[in-house]
Amino acid sequence: MQSLPLLCCRWLEASWVGTTIRESDNLFSVIETTHVLGIAWTAGLIAIVDLRLLGIVLTRSPASQLVRPLVKLTWYGFAWMFTSGFLLFWSEADKLYFNPLFRAKVLALAVLGVNQLVFHRGAFQHIGDWDLALNPSGSVRLAAGVSLAGWLTVIALGRAIAYV
Amino acid sequence: MNALEACAWLAHSGIGNAIRQSTWGFALIEMVHLASLALLGGCLLVAALRVFGRILPTCAIADVDRNLIGLATGALSALLTSGVLLFADGPLRYYANVAFRTKLLLLAAALAAAAVTRRLLGQTPPAAAASPNLKAATALTLALWLGVGIAGRVIGIL
Numbered sequence: 001m002q003s004l005p006l007l008c009c010r011w012l013e014a015s016w017v018g019t020t021i022r023e024s025d026n027l028f029s030v031i032e033t034t035h036v037l038g039i040a041w042t043a044g045l046i047a048i049v050d051l052r053l054l055g056i057v058l059t060r061s062p063a064s065q066l067v068r069p070l071v072k073l074t075w076y077g078f079a080w081m082f083t084s085g086f087l088l089f090w091s092e093a094d095k096l097y098f099n100p101l102f103r104a105k106v107l108a109l110a111v112l113g114v115n116q117l118v119f120h121r122g123a124f125q126h127i128g129d130w131d132l133a134l135n136p137s138g139s140v141r142l143a144a145g146v147s148l149a150g151w152l153t154v155i156a157l158g159r160a161i162a163y164v
Numbered sequence: 165m166n167a168l169e170a171c172a173w174l175a176h177s178g179i180g181n182a183i184r185q186s187t188w189g190f191a192l193i194e195m196v197h198l199a200s201l202a203l204l205g206g207c208l209l210v211a212a213l214r215v216f217g218r219i220l221p222t223c224a225i226a227d228v229d230r231n232l233i234g235l236a237t238g239a240l241s242a243l244l245t246s247g248v249l250l251f252a253d254g255p256l257r258y259y260a261n262v263a264f265r266t267k268l269l270l271l272a273a274a275l276a277a278a279a280v281t282r283r284l285l286g287q288t289p290p291a292a293a294a295s296p297n298l299k300a301a302t303a304l305t306l307a308l309w310l311g312v313g314i315a316g317r318v319i320g321i322l
Contacts, residue, residue: 026321029317029321032317033314033317033318036198036313036317037310037313037314037317039198039201039202039205040201040202040204040205040206040208040209040313041205041209043202043206044201044202044203044204044205044206044207044208044209045206045209045210046206047202047203047206048206048207048209048210048232051235056235057231057232057235058210058220058223058228058231058232059231060223060227060231061220061222061223061227062222065219065220065221065222065223066210066219066220069213069218069219070213070219073213151202152199155195155198155199155202156195156199158198159191159194159195159198160191160195163188163191
């Protein structure tokens, strides 16, 4: 008896889109290039925000002046990463389903999602209280630390997926 | 020693052999390369967004540069070091790779453009908006770094 997720992965890989990407000479590489360069946009901007929240860079500027305008831009970057990443997954879903590092990457992304949600529902709601703090409170620094470590893990796993 | 001979020397050096023979060596160095790419990219984007007036309105343009240059230099050093190590995996192969040569040219141009941009950043008075020259130099620097990234990815495809 095959599980539903596995059946979905099989169906995705065998579908027209999956087959087209897999069998094209350049399509996979082109999508991969946009995925890799999106790292600078998404993980790069998030890393600078995290380093500000940890009190390491841009400490003399109010955190809100960095965080607020970057929220939307970072979401666009994430949408870009997710779309290009999903297209790559689509072309070899059946194979990736069994890849332990791919599963670990999905798990790490889920942890990052929860971390982001907790931060935005929590400390970010009263950013005015700690806007100018050189060293924001423990919960803010924890969220920033988890985010930095998480994105580093996602980048490392993303690269390692191709090696197993 | 010309460039080709230097590549041959590096290929047969202890570092070249160690990376080729290790199972995860190349992958680990690639991870460092990608993580530092993210960090340098983040610094460049934040500086560019400030130049174009999208973020940090009360932080002087020159201060953004002063705040991020340490991090950017660290990320660039990690990128260059890991890049040299990746190159050591197959110097003779990369020597002949058109995308690799293009990447080196674009890298030189990007570093030069970044130096010009930083000079203009430093000259911007506190509370002043970016001059058209600074905006143009910033856009050019970003475009050249994007070119470096694309050429870098193409190296592995050719």
